[in-house]
Amino acid sequence: AQSVAQPEDQVNVAEGNPLTVKCTYSVSGNPYLFWYVQYPNRGLQFLLKYITGDNLVKGSYGFEAEFNKSQTSFHLKKPSALVSDSALYFCAVRAPYSSASKIIFGSGTRLSIRP
Amino acid sequence: GAGVSQSPSNKVTEKGKDVELRCDPISGHTALYWYRQSLGQGLEFLIYFQGNSAPDKSGLPSDRFSAERTGGSVSTLTIQRTQQEDSAVYLCASSLVIGGSSGANVLTFGAGSRLTVL
Numbered sequence: 141a142q143s144v145a146q147p148e149d150q151v152n153v154a155e156g157n158p159l160t161v162k163c164t165y166s167v168s169g170n171p172y173l174f175w176y177v178q179y180p181n182r183g184l185q186f187l188l189k190y191i192t193g194d195n196l197v198k199g200s201y202g203f204e205a206e207f208n209k210s211q212t213s214f215h216l217k218k219p220s221a222l223v224s225d226s227a228l229y230f231c232a233v234r235a236p237y238s239s240a241s242k243i244i245f246g247s248g249t250r251l252s253i254r255p
Numbered sequence: 256g257a258g259v260s261q262s263p264s265n266k267v268t269e270k271g272k273d274v275e276l277r278c279d280p281i282s283g284h285t286a287l288y289w290y291r292q293s294l295g296q297g298l299e300f301l302i303y304f305q306g307n308s309a310p311d312k313s314g315l316p317s318d319r320f321s322a323e324r325t326g327g328s329v330s331t332l333t334i335q336r337t338q339q340e341d342s343a344v345y346l347c348a349s350s351l352v353i354g355g356s357s358g359a360n361v362l363t364f365g366a367g368s369r370l371t372v373l
Contacts, residue, residue, distance in 0.1 A: 174361075174362075183364045183365065183366050184298075184346070184348075184362075184364040185364075189361065242288070242303040242311050242313075243303075243360075243362065244300055245297065245298035247296065247297035248297045248298070
């Protein structure tokens with residue numbers, strides 16, 4: 141069975157500092173991995189995805205994530221945090237068997253950027 | 256339509272009543288998901304529809320929950336005999352599935368239906 145873990149409920153970072161939001165996964169085969177963001181009082185939005193190829197993927201709003209197969213991780217990163225990055229972030233995974241594979245989300249990490 | 260539409264946006268009901276939540280996905284999207292989010296927390300998978308395949312119901316928490324998708328488009332999530340622990344935001348998402356290697360799909364989410372059971 142597939143699963144995804146976000147070990148930190150909350151991450152606090154000062155504006156301008158780099159940020160990392162952690163994600164680890166468990167799935168058979170090569171995973172499809174995603175990050176979504178939920179801003180206050182707004183719907184979930186897609187940030188980026190890893191399917192194959194370069195382990196470092198770039199997404200919206202200056203975010204990037206690195207796929208590490210040996211550590212089964214897909215941590216979200218940004219070189220310089222903005223106050224406007226404060227939101228709830230979700231990692232998601234899908235097993236690449238077929239169209240019958242569902243997308244499972246982690247428990248979410250609340251990112252708080254202080255001015 | 257341009258996005259995923261969910262209705263009602265807010266529903267307050269009494270314990271024991273049945274409720275129906277509707278999702279109208281993006282036209283042409285063959286994959287449709289229902290998730291539940293409690294108190295701004297994690298996303299709990301409920302059910303997944305993909306084309307004409309049998310739905311994956313493995314996330315439904317009890318037999319009080321059911322869902323259907325008519326004509327490969329609109330979906331309805333039904334909760335019978337609602338309980339207070341059913342209070343949550345129910346989110347619907349859809350995606351386009353292309354060919355056999357269909358895993359690389361980006362979900363578009365609706366705004367959700369907030370259910371409050373008194």
